[in-house]
Amino acid sequence: MATIDDVISKAKTVAEAAGKKTSEFIEITKLRIEIAEQEREMASIFEGLGRLVYDSKKSGEDATSLIDECVDKIDECQNKINDLKRQIDEYRFTLRCKECGTPNPDDALYCKKCGVKMD
Numbered sequence: 863m864a865t866i867d868d869v870i871s872k873a874k875t876v877a878e879a880a881g882k883k884t885s886e887f888i889e890i891t892k893l894r895i896e897i898a899e900q901e902r903e904m905a906s907i908f909e910g911l912g913r914l915v916y917d918s919k920k921s922g923e924d925a926t927s928l929i930d931e932c933v934d935k936i937d938e939c940q941n942k943i944n945d946l947k948r949q950i951d952e953y954r955f956t957l958r959c960k961e962c963g964t965p966n967p968d969d970a971l972y973c974k975k976c977g978v979k980m981d
């Protein structure tokens with residue numbers, strides 16, 4: 863027969879698991895917002911770059927160094943986005959297969975590597 867301690871410790875485990883899920887969700891949401899910001903910044907640099915090339919052609923002025931700067935900034939944004947996406951993957955791929963140990967997405971029904979049913 864279960865004692866009061868069993869009940870309490872079970873309730874605590876569930877609460878802890880729920881807490882972990884919530885903070886994970888918040889972290890992923892934060893990362894998604896950061897990605898959206900980076901993508902917006904990247905789009906505005908692309909736009910500026912287009913205008914820069916156009917103006918440079920029209921006026922005949924050399925804009926090479928400014929163009930290089932834009933290209934660097936776009937690469938920087940892209941790297942940040944890749945890094946943020948990798949961080950999201952790390953949060954999502956937290957379920958490990960009990961057979962082969964491969965990390966699987968939280969909602970996976972079967973292991974993507976060995977095909978064993980996930981719990």
Ligand SMILES: [Zn+2]
Pocket residue numbers: 959960961962963964973974975976977978
């Ligand atoms: Zn597996």
